[in-house]
Amino acid sequence: MLAFERLTMNRLLRISILGLTTALLNCGIPATACDDTLVMLLTAQNPGSEFSRVIRSFNSDLTVLGVSLKAMEKSNYDAEMSKVMESWLEFSKKYLTSPPDEARNDLRWAEKTSETARSIGEIRRLINDKQFKEAHDRVLELNSRMGSFFEAFGVSDEKQLFISTSTNLTSLERALLNDERANAASMVKELANNLGSFTALLENNTDNRKSDAEKLLAELATDIENSTSLKSLDARQQQLKIIFEELRSQILLREWFPGLKN
Structure with missing residues (x-):
């Protein structure tokens, strides 16, 4: 009975992941690394x-905090910061020094949680000082490290690819927002490599948006070199995130429902 319940829960979660991904894509909500659907x-x-x-x-x-800070539509973000503090407090009470069973062999667990706690403290200080741009950058930095909590879980090569791509997308966003053109150009190259790995997993799929992603990456590389405006660069980067989300969903659909076409 327990095995059946776990199987049912896994199926429900898979449906939830795909449903949430579809909702994010349809609503245009920006994805961030490690994005919610990836953590699910x-x-x-x-x-x-x-x-x-x-x-x-x-x-x-x-x-939620990162999206709010990027929008810069408020004079304070105390409510969003408080939610982060509350959820981190709940996490740290249970796992600050002792990892869950799945990560019991992670020798760097305490180091990771300590780094996260320091980052949250720094984000809180920056928000209190009204340094919202800097706080957003630190949120993105912390987001890019969330995948490290799963390093000892024995995740598959596909999931490692998803983590790497999510991290690279966030690193690209940070580089663009900080006008670090050389770093941004380097991340575009890394994402081109990620795209090659994605499309290899969808080699028989004729509708995998590979050409759209390739076009966006080429445009980003040119725009970065030509010092195009941040607004235009950020728009392309957000479009690229959406395409990678779609590619990831297609890979998952093929894995979970192998009888599906395309």
């Missing part, structure tokens, strides 16, 4: 565990 995927082996619940909650609150 990484916790899919044991979705009902306490660790899965608290890390999804923390990542979701961090995402």
Whole structure:
């Protein structure tokens, strides 16, 4: 019975992941690394565990804070920061020094949680000082490290690819927002490599948007070299995120429902 319940829960989570991905794409909500759907995927082996619940909650609150800071539409972000603090407190009470069973062999666990705690403290200080641009950059930096909590989980090569791509997309966003053109150009090259790995997994799929992604990467490379405006660069980068989300969803559909065409 327990095995059946776990199987049912895994199926429900898979449907939730695909449903959330579709909703994000249709609504145009920006994805961030480690984005919410990716964290749901990484916790899919044991979705009902306490660790899965608290890390999804923390990542979701961090995402909301990052999106709000980037929009720069408010004079303070105390409410969003408080939610991050609350969810991190819940996480740290259980896992600050002792990892969950899935990561019991992670020798760097305490180091990772300590780094996260320091980052949250720095983000809070920057928000209190009204340094919102800097706070957003630190949120992106922390987002890019969230995948490290799953390093000892024995994730598949595909999921490692998803983590790497999510991290590179966030690193590209940070580089663009900070006008670090050389770093941005380097990230475009890394993402081109990621795209090659994605499309290899979809080699028989005739509708995988590979050409759209290649076009965007080429345009980004040219725009970075020509010092195009940040607004234009950011728009292309957000479009690229959406395409990678779609590619990831197609890979998951083929894995979970192998009988589907395209």
